[in-house]
Amino acid sequence: MLLQAKKVSKRFDGITAVDSCSFDVKEGEILGLIGPNGSGKTTMFNVVTGVHDADSGAIVYKGEDITGWPTDERARFGIGRTFQLIRLFPRLTVMDNMLIAQKYAHAEKFWSQLFRKKHVKEEELAKRKRSIELLKMVNLHEKADDLTENLSYGQQKLLEIVRALAMEPELLLLDEPIAGVNPTMTKQILGLIKQLNESGMTIVMIEHNMNVMMRFCDRMVVLDYGKEIAMGKPAQIRKNKKVVEAYLGRK
Numbered sequence: 278m279l280l281q282a283k284k285v286s287k288r289f290d291g292i293t294a295v296d297s298c299s300f301d302v303k304e305g306e307i308l309g310l311i312g313p314n315g316s317g318k319t320t321m322f323n324v325v326t327g328v329h330d331a332d333s334g335a336i337v338y339k340g341e342d343i344t345g346w347p348t349d350e351r352a353r354f355g356i357g358r359t360f361q362l363i364r365l366f367p368r369l370t371v372m373d374n375m376l377i378a379q380k381y382a383h384a385e386k387f388w389s390q391l392f393r394k395k396h397v398k399e400e401e402l403a404k405r406k407r408s409i410e411l412l413k414m415v416n417l418h419e420k421a422d423d424l425t426e427n428l429s430y431g432q433q434k435l436l437e438i439v440r441a442l443a444m445e446p447e448l449l450l451l452d453e454p455i456a457g458v459n460p461t462m463t464k465q466i467l468g469l470i471k472q473l474n475e476s477g478m479t480i481v482m483i484e485h486n487m488n489v490m491m492r493f494c495d496r497m498v499v500l501d502y503g504k505e506i507a508m509g510k511p512a513q514i515r516k517n518k519k520v521v522e523a524y525l526g527r528k
């Protein structure tokens with residue numbers, strides 16, 4: 278197991294957003310995290326990445342208990358993510374958004390850098406080169422010097438993904454990567470996710486489009502009111518009574 282969430286609970290005054298939720302992520306898979314709005318999916322990502330500390334339960338990554346670790350340490354340890362609401366710096370260039378992501382990527386080198394200026398320059402060049410390579414993957418390299426706010430919504434979603442890749446994650450958490458994106462761009466984003474997975478990256482993806490999720494995921498975990506109500510292969514999930522009820526039985 279690459280990641281284990283063990284009986285994680287998270288409350289926000291009065292609301293239990295995540296309620297004793299457990300699931301595993303296997304190395305190399307695409308795991309789908311689905312559930313109605315407000316079922317705790319984003320909160321779960323926030324607990325895994327350390328944005329929120331869980332009230333109880335544990336997060337184990339690569340065999341290590343990382344519960345309570347700060348976000349940047351988890352990122353350096355290999356957990357990357359994108360956000361449901363885009364979190365880029367709109368008034369900075371595309372390249373600067375890429376470079377900022379990598380600024381703290383190797384904090385352990387901070388002191389050695391201080392004493393070796395030449396090394397700093399080399400490092401800076403390497404980061405730029407790497408950024409261009411990543412931007413090429415999504416056809417944004419020619420926009421490196423453009424202001425990020427001038428990119429289309431879909432291009433910003435792509436940029437968020439490659440920015441996360443700059444940290445060289447082994448596990449990538451994608452929070453609604455195609456929500457609100459047009460069909461052409463959706464195809465491109467899904468193609469990128471597939472390509473990353475085929476090159477060995479483990480992916481956990483939150484997404485509402487069931488057709489896409491059924492086609493895309495190796496396994497799925499379903500949350501409802503913060504509780505894990507089902508887990509399994511897409512074909513099993515499709516037939517699961519609790520899942521059908523969570524989606525169709527209400528509203």
Ligand SMILES: Nc1ncnc2c1ncn2[C@@H]1O[C@H](COP(=O)(O)OP(=O)(O)O)[C@@H](O)[C@H]1O
Nearest residue numbers: 289292294312313314315316317318319320321
């Ligand atoms: N920072 C927060 N402060 C207070 N309540 C929150 C916060 N984040 C999420 N919640 C609440 O927790 C529940 C789960 O939210 P969320 O994890 O965003 O659901 P999902 O991503 O599945 O739509 C919701 O009721 C939401 O209002």
Ligand SMILES: [Mg+2]
Nearest residue numbers: 318319320361
């Ligand atoms: Mg959400």
